[in-house]
Amino acid sequence: QSALTQPASVSGSPGQSITISCTGTSSDVGGYNYVSWYQQHPGKAPKLMIYDVSNRPSGVSNRFSGSKSGNTASLTISGLQAEDEADYYCSSYTSSSTLVFGTGTKVTVL
Amino acid sequence: EVQLVQSGAEVKKPGESLKISCKGSGYSFTSYWIGWVRQMPGKGLEWMGIIYPGDSDTRYSPSFQGQVTISADKSISTAYLQWSSLKASDTAMYYCARGYSYGRTDAFDIWGQGTMVTVSS
Numbered sequence: 001q002s003a004l005t006q007p008a009s010v011s012g013s014p015g016q017s018i019t020i021s022c023t024g025t026s027s028d029v030g031g032y033n034y035v036s037w038y039q040q041h042p043g044k045a046p047k048l049m050i051y052d053v054s055n056r057p058s059g060v061s062n063r064f065s066g067s068k069s070g071n072t073a074s075l076t077i078s079g080l081q082a083e084d085e086a087d088y089y090c091s092s093y094t095s096s097s098t099l100v101f102g103t104g105t106k107v108t109v110l
Numbered sequence: 111e112v113q114l115v116q117s118g119a120e121v122k123k124p125g126e127s128l129k130i131s132c133k134g135s136g137y138s139f140t141s142y143w144i145g146w147v148r149q150m151p152g153k154g155l156e157w158m159g160i161i162y163p164g165d166s167d168t169r170y171s172p173s174f175q176g177q178v179t180i181s182a183d184k185s186i187s188t189a190y191l192q193w194s195s196l197k198a199s200d201t202a203m204y205y206c207a208r209g210y211s212y213g214r215t216d217a218f219d220i221w222g223q224g225t226m227v228t229v230s231s
Contacts, residue, residue: 001172003154036217038155045205045221046147046155057210057219089155093216098171099145104154 004029004090004102011108017078020105022090023071028100030071034093037066037075041086049088050075077107085109112136114144114206114222121228122196129192130225132206139187140164143209145218146180146191150202158204160215161189169215196229203227 005023012018022029022037029035035053038046048057050066053073063078073092077084090102117131132144145160159170163182170180182189189206204225207218 032216034216040155045224046207046218047221048210048217048219051210051217051219091155091157091217096172097169097215099157099160099216101147101155101157 001028001094001096001098001100004092004100006088006090006102006105008103009106009108011110012077012080013110014080014082016080017076018080018107020075020077020088020090020107022073022075022092022102024073024092024100025071027095028092029068029073031095032093033068035066035068035073036091037064038089038091039084039086040089046089080109082109112208112220114208114220116204116206116222116225119226119228121230124195124197124229124231126196126229127192127194128196128227129190130204130227132189132191132222134187134189134208137208140184141212143213143215144182144189145207145209145215146178146189147205147207147218148174148202149205149224158191160209163187163189196227198229198231200227201229 037050040046054066146158148156158174161168163184206222208220210217210219
């Protein structure tokens with residue numbers, strides 16, 4: 001199972017919006033609405049930000065939103081803030097009843 | 111408070127065995143899947159496998175099948191990840207995490223603090 005493809009880095013200025021893509025196949029991202037997104041700050045455990053493509057867990061800012069089109073899912077962060085600087089990973093359920101993570105994206109707030 | 115608490119950092123030699131733990135509290139341990147995730151130094155997240163403590167149903171990533179064993183003891187609300195013969199390439203941070211809802215294996219809402227495993231001669 002190959003990792004889902006994400007851009008290595010994305011950057012934006014405070015207040016701007018950025019979008020991170022996550023590309024898979026019809027056997028994972030395209031086949032199920034079970035895409036999740038995680039935020040990981042250096043030295044910390046990952047934190048669930050989005051599940052089921054576009055749902056936010058309780059306590060997660062509504063500045064974070066998710067979507068999907070075909071084999072590509074996306075995470076959008078609006079009103080970018082300094083605290084959003086972190087690594088972000090997508091994940092998807094697969095046709096093998098396993099889970100696969102994305103390659104990860106480093107978000108830099110300029 | 112719902113939490114997963116992992117065992118402490120380990121330093122081992124190649125060829126040695128190891129079992130690390132993940133203890134759940136604040137929720138019904140037998141009702142949620144527990145997954146294990148590897149993060150090698152400076153690298154991304156890798157899904158290793160998952161176990162349902164209620165009946166020990168276990169699934170492995172093809173990349174980790176046969177390389178590790180995932181188990182659970184529901185009597186003490188603890189999941190385990192073990193190796194029979196460690197390699198230097200097993201050096202990594204290992205996280206356990208809880209499936210975010212009853213029966214769900216596709217997202218993790220509660221994470222342990224991680225266990226750093228270092229394998230070096």
